Amino acid sequence: MFKLNDHLSFAWNWRRSIRGGREKEEMESLACLIQGVELKSGPDGWSWALESSGKFTVKSLRVKLDEKILSLSHEKTRWNPLVPKKVNILVWRADKDSLATRCNLDKRCIDLHSILCPMCEEDVESLDHLMGRCSWSRNIWNLIFNWWGFSLSGDLDYKYVCNFVNRLSTEKKRMFSPFHLQIFEAVIFTSVWHIWRSRNAKVFRLKESNSCDIFKDVQSLSFCWVSNRCKKFRLDWDLWVNNPMLAISPIV
Ligand SMILES: [Zn+2]
Numbered sequence: 652m653f654k655l656n657d658h659l660s661f662a663w664n665w666r667r668s669i670r671g672g673r674e675k676e677e678m679e680s681l682a683c684l685i686q687g688v689e690l691k692s693g694p695d696g697w698s699w700a701l702e703s704s705g706k707f708t709v710k711s712l713r714v715k716l717d718e719k720i721l722s723l724s725h726e727k728t729r730w731n732p733l734v735p736k737k738v739n740i741l742v743w744r745a746d747k748d749s750l751a752t753r754c755n756l757d758k759r760c761i762d763l764h765s766i767l768c769p770m771c772e773e774d775v776e777s778l779d780h781l782m783g784r785c786s787w788s789r790n791i792w793n794l795i796f797n798w799w800g801f802s803l804s805g806d807l808d809y810k811y812v813c814n815f816v817n818r819l820s821t822e823k824k825r826m827f828s829p830f831h832l833q834i835f836e837a838v839i840f841t842s843v844w845h846i847w848r849s850r851n852a853k854v855f856r857l858k859e860s861n862s863c864d865i866f867k868d869v870q871s872l873s874f875c876w877v878s879n880r881c882k883k884f885r886l887d888w889d890l891w892v893n894n895p896m897l898a899i900s901p902i903v
Pocket residue numbers: 768769770771772773774780781784785786787
């Protein structure tokens with residue numbers, strides 16, 4: 652090695668000259684590997700290439716992993732602040748069709764005794780079936796939407812019910828305040844949560860749930876979540892169960 656402008660560089664000094672063939676190849680490969688390497692005088696140490704300071708940070712590693720692993724999406728993640736994080740995460744997973752429905756487990760080659768819907772046993776349990784087309788969940792959605800003064804027609808699927816608020820026409824949206832629509836979306840998210848929980852209770856604990864009981868559970872749980880997360884409005888329970896649009900009044 653020799654010193655040039657404060658940096659140490661390599662100056663080869665072999666006992667005999669490099670022979671051709673494998674030795675020459677290894678020499679070229681070594682020269683290629685250390686090309687651009689600059690040795691500095693001072694103690695040896697590790698340097699983290701992802702930070703200009705050379706110091707390791709979890710953040711820089713996280714950003715690099717996200718760049719490599721996560722697919723790029725310009726779609727905004729839906730997040731309703733009136734329901735808990737666990738509910739938003741469940742809806743996010745459902746949006747990506749990542750819930751462990753029997754159809755999805757089968758696609759991952761997991762051995763199942765049946766891929767039929769555990770609630771009706773009439774069709775394959777896909778996300779769209781469980782959350783919309785199934786007669787069991789269809790009854791729940793009818794009760795929920797009627798409760799809010801909306802009627803459902805035609806075939807239901809997951810995207811239809813979950814994006815119902817976003818897809819309302821501008822004229823329809825004008826009939827409600829943005830806050831009412833946000834609360835109705837929170838009710839829809841709560842229903843997705845309850846449908847998934849009731850499905851799991853049937854699969855893992857053989858517990859049956861009828862549509863009316865789930866509807867009442869959605870009413871009480873969404874009331875609890877929304878009224879506890881909403882600082883500017885007050886919810887009246889009696890009005891909530893009869894006409895939720897009238898149950899919301901500003902706190903003065
Ligand atoms: Zn079904």
